Amino acid sequence: DATVGSPTDCQECPCPAAASCAIVPRTKEVVCTNCPTGTTGKRCELCDDGFFGDPLGTTGPARACRACKCSDNIDPNAVGNCDRETGECLKCIYNTDGFFCDRCKEGFYGGALAASPADKCKACSCSPYGTVDRQTTCMQVTGQCQCLPHVIDRDCSACEPGFYNLRSSQGCERCNCNPIGSTN
Amino acid sequence: PSPEVSPLAPGTNLLFAQSGKIEHIPLDGNNMRKEETKTLLHLPDRVVIAVAFDCEEKMVYWSDITQPSISRASMQGGQPTAIITTDIQSPEGIAIDHMSRNMYWTDSILNRIEVATLAGRHRRVLFDSDLTNPRAIVADPANGRLYWTDWNRDSPKIEMSNMDGTDRTILVREDLQLPNGLTFDPYSRQLCWADAGAHKVECIDQYTHLRRKVLDEIQYPFAIISYGRNLYYTDWRREAVVAVDRVTAKEVDEFLPQKRSRTYGITTSYPHCPQGENYCTRG
Known part of the structure; x- marks a missing residue:
């Protein structure tokens, strides 16, 4: 708050380099407004949709936000393809399942990692x-x-x-x- | 034939979602007052997909896929309230029926279309069959109609039904790929959609079903809203809001937010509800 007139009015944004910040009027909370690419959150501590990681190392070693890793078994037109922190795949397609969409879902068999969708997972029948x-x-x-x-x-x-x-x-x-x- | 253009009320805004925020761009007639853009709602730990507006109570509604839910807040400020928090997994489209005070939403994991009152009561599943990737949904309360898209890569479609779920029919299925966005303009009776696979914006007349291409070679549209003579769509690749004149079929402006990331749902907020009545509002 620069309107008070004391030397401590303006403080450095608690955000990664180059990110700006703002104070939410109602709650007086400081939030970063321009987080680096792929990151978001109050302190740029989260990954954007379609990315996963832990950019500030909130729960362990810092991991930059990377695109969801789901064995090519997700659809780029879908939203929420993986958990933004752990990377667990949430929207496996071609009848695949598993943390990385790397196996066939129940009732299906074959190679979840095959190159062509037709060769991936077939019904047990x-x-x-x-x-x-x-x-x-x-x-x-x-x-x-x-x-x-x-x-x-x-x-x-x-x-x-x-x-x-x-x-x-x-x-x-x-x-x-x-x-x-x-x-x- | 040039589509009819709705009266342009002062006090209209575009609202769009990006990275846990709902942004607010004032509209001056057919122009975006980009320099006056501000954040309407900060939801830093959420991924907001759909944005909708209730013109009666002046509330903004949104869906979140991180803690799957539908919430609302007053445009004048006030705490966000979660309305639907259980039995919901990937809500991607919200339609408001301001006349009957109901809302409709799509869920692309449960593969359902559901309805509840705006307060979240009397919840009911409207459709749970023949849905693969339901996404955008819009209401035409004056005619009691509901329209939605399904971007199923094997057979994408735009469907319609009455608001009680009766008379479900496929409206468009030819030359469709990834119909992500859908909007209905009650003044011109045009239902317009944005297709991220065909890279087009197209419209269809509600009654004549005459189909017309508005724009092609666009990049990656996600959501679209009709207002006045313009259509506004969010684009994942351009990470922008793009304004299109639907009469001349030309792109007229773009808004590039400072933050570089994908833009999601878009809607308008305006001071007065369109005139009209339907079955449920007649005494």
Whole structure:
């Protein structure tokens, strides 16, 4: 406040170099008004939308604000793609999930880091009849569903040779054919 | 045919969001009084996306995605009040129905459009299907209509419905990519949108559905508002507010805030509500 007339009226902005500041009239609080690129907050201590870091080291070592790191599995047209402090990815696409959108979300398998979206994460599509407890999840990479006894294939949709009745939902049963009267 | 132009009330301002602030640019007719720009609200730890204005109570409404919520504050000053704080994840568009005293919002994580009173009561989900990336939403209270955009990269669209959620229909789906911004001008009956993928501003007549390109080769529009003969849009790449004359289809001015960062929601505040009544205001 320069209107009082004492030598301490004007104080240096508590902001990083080159940032200006202002006093909020109602609360008398000092806020930085022109934080460096990518940073924001009362003291330029936060990262802008689309960036993450801890520019002033409020919770540990200082980390400059950097663009969200989400394995190319976010959409640049989205807002709030990552947590502005930790960088945790919040809007993974292409059926990916995880802190860095680096794995497939539940119910999907494949390579979250594949170059082309078509090669990324595919639905498990486990057969409800052949899968233990009708689970909808499968192994991350191979996509193998957890099959009931004598059920085979990635999606547990077929019986082992010599077995039948997938639809029992209890696993496949032995055919019990008489070897003398059967062709194979 | 030149679109009709609304009367330009003195005391009108542009409000736009940037980096946890809502900025205020006075309008003098069709000109931005850029040198008189000031900060209306400091919300330093928030990321404000949508900004909306209620002409009846002169309140500004905004959405925040850091502590996902919708809040409001009086234009004359006063404490911000959070209205919606639960069961909300990525609110990106707010529409105010000043006549019925309701607000509508989009949520791009829950993929819903919801409605509540301006105080946040009687909340109801209007739509929760066929929404992938719902973003901008605007109301036409005099005709009881609601319009919104969905920038789903596989099938972007602009949809409309009645304000009670009935008669949902797709209004635009051809030649659309990332319709981020949407605005409705009741005087000219033009619904205009800004597309960050097609890099265009286009308008459609509410009744005839005649579509007209206003501007192309623009950079990265986020939000847009119609006022008088101008359209004003925020641009992520230019980090600016751009004024476009929609009659001559030319860019006429730009405002570059001192702070270099993306600009988000934009709206106008004005001293008097447009005349009109609807179903809910008739006694």
